[in-house]
Amino acid sequence: MSKFKKKATVKQDIPTSSMPDVVFMLLFFFMVTTELRETSIEVQQRIPEASQLRKLQRKTLVTNLYIGEPKKTEQFGKEPKIQAEDVFIEPKDIILWVNREKDKLAENEREQLTVALKVDSEAKRGIIADVETELRKANARKLLYTVVQKREEK
Amino acid sequence: MARATPEIPNASMADIAFLLLTFFLVTTTIANDRGLSIGLPPPLDPNQPIIKQQERNIFTIQVNSSDALLVEGEPMEDVSGLKEDIKRFILNNGADPHLSDSPEKAIVSYKTDRGTSHKRFVQILDIIQGAYYDIYAERAGVTNARFREAASDPANPESKAIYDKGREGIPMNISIAEPTKIGG
Numbered sequence: 641m642s643k644f645k646k647k648a649t650v651k652q653d654i655p656t657s658s659m660p661d662v663v664f665m666l667l668f669f670f671m672v673t674t675e676l677r678e679t680s681i682e683v684q685q686r687i688p689e690a691s692q693l694r695k696l697q698r699k700t701l702v703t704n705l706y707i708g709e710p711k712k713t714e715q716f717g718k719e720p721k722i723q724a725e726d727v728f729i730e731p732k733d734i735i736l737w738v739n740r741e742k743d744k745l746a747e748n749e750r751e752q753l754t755v756a757l758k759v760d761s762e763a764k765r766g767i768i769a770d771v772e773t774e775l776r777k778a779n780a781r782k783l784l785y786t787v788v789q790k791r792e793e794k
Numbered sequence: 795m796a797r798a799t800p801e802i803p804n805a806s807m808a809d810i811a812f813l814l815l816t817f818f819l820v821t822t823t824i825a826n827d828r829g830l831s832i833g834l835p836p837p838l839d840p841n842q843p844i845i846k847q848q849e850r851n852i853f854t855i856q857v858n859s860s861d862a863l864l865v866e867g868e869p870m871e872d873v874s875g876l877k878e879d880i881k882r883f884i885l886n887n888g889a890d891p892h893l894s895d896s897p898e899k900a901i902v903s904y905k906t907d908r909g910t911s912h913k914r915f916v917q918i919l920d921i922i923q924g925a926y927y928d929i930y931a932e933r934a935g936v937t938n939a940r941f942r943e944a945a946s947d948p949a950n951p952e953s954k955a956i957y958d959k960g961r962e963g964i965p966m967n968i969s970i971a972e973p974t975k976i977g978g
Contacts, residue, residue: 659808660804660807660808660811663808663811663812663815664811666815667811667814667815667818670815670818670819670822671818673822674818674821674822674823675822675823687826688912688913688916688917689916690829690830690916690917690919690920691920691924692830692920692923692924692927692938692942693828693829693830693942694828694829694830694831694942694945694946695827695828695942695943695946696827696828696829696831696946697946697947697948699827702827707912754831756827756829759912760912761911761912761913762911762912762913763911763912764908764909764910764911764912765906765907765908765909765910765911765912765915765973766908766909766973766975768912768915769906769908769972769973772834773972775834776834776835776836776837776838777837779836779837781833781834781835781836782831782833782834783831783832783833783834784829784830784831784832785829785830785831785832785916785919786826786827786828786829787828787829787830787916787920788826789828
């Protein structure tokens with residue numbers, strides 16, 4: 641019995657006095673890196689992987705379009721939909737939407753508008769091609785398929 | 795006279811900080827602003843004559859609605875050799891009569907079906923762009939990753955030099971055709 645009651649001679653406490661400092665450091669890290677979204681994404685986003693990524697030069701020139709199966713399938717059906725900002729749009733609305741996005745930029749930067757297509761892996765080419773056709777008409781021809789970095793196999 | 799020193803109790807500071815930390819941990823999304831960049835062609839002009847390209851200068855890649863691949867008319871299961879095939883096609887310089895005349899004239903034509911999944915589309919596009927970036931990087935004497943970094947940063951003169959050296963005379967001719975409507 642007494643074997644188990646033996647007290648350790650070494651102090652076993654973890655020093656906690658620096659804990660607030662550590663926590664604050666983490667807190668600041670997340671505060672700085674965080675980006676609060678204005679829009680909640682209503683479509684599935686399983687972004688495919690690729691290796692030849694290019695980084696965008698200027699974030700202010702980028703605008704996002706989300707394409708995928710709606711998360712609320714009972715309400716919106718299973719067909720992939722296009723989401724711009726907070727609403728679902730149809731391909732025919734894209735020209736209008738592009739013009740509105742261009743209006744937000746300074747006049748000399750309007751031609752540099754880049755559309756980032758965040759497309760779900762399982763979405764079909766058909767809907768994406770429709771979007772591309774409209775983007776061509778709207779003269780927003782810089783396009784980026786958002787993907788995640790694939791681990792290099794070497 | 796003993797004066798009461800004003801003090802803020804700081805025992806709960808860690809708790810408050812934890813609470814805030816949890817909030818930011820949950821709400822945070824690290825923005826992903828990287829991807830495969832392409833440029834779309836200008837809108838179709840009905841008056842524009844259709845320019846026929848020579849067959850040998852076009853490397854056709856087709857994907858059908860069940861994501862099966864057809865490269866230069868031959869079915870392909872394993873895509874690991876596709877990148878080398880594209881590189882050989884681009885850098886042929888007229889040597890093989892079935893491959894391109896010159897890198898300048900070489901066009902990689904990529905055609906999908908409306909039923910092709912985006913995942914497959916990205917996978918093949920990645921391989922095609924990879925072939926081009928490998929060629930550019932080799933010419934510029936840098937790694938592929940360094941070249942892509944330089945291409946994204948034209949404001950920096952050093953990057954611009956790398957980019958121009960790699961790109962010179964070899965345009966990235968990737969033609970993404972309007973998808974067919976056979977399946978899906």
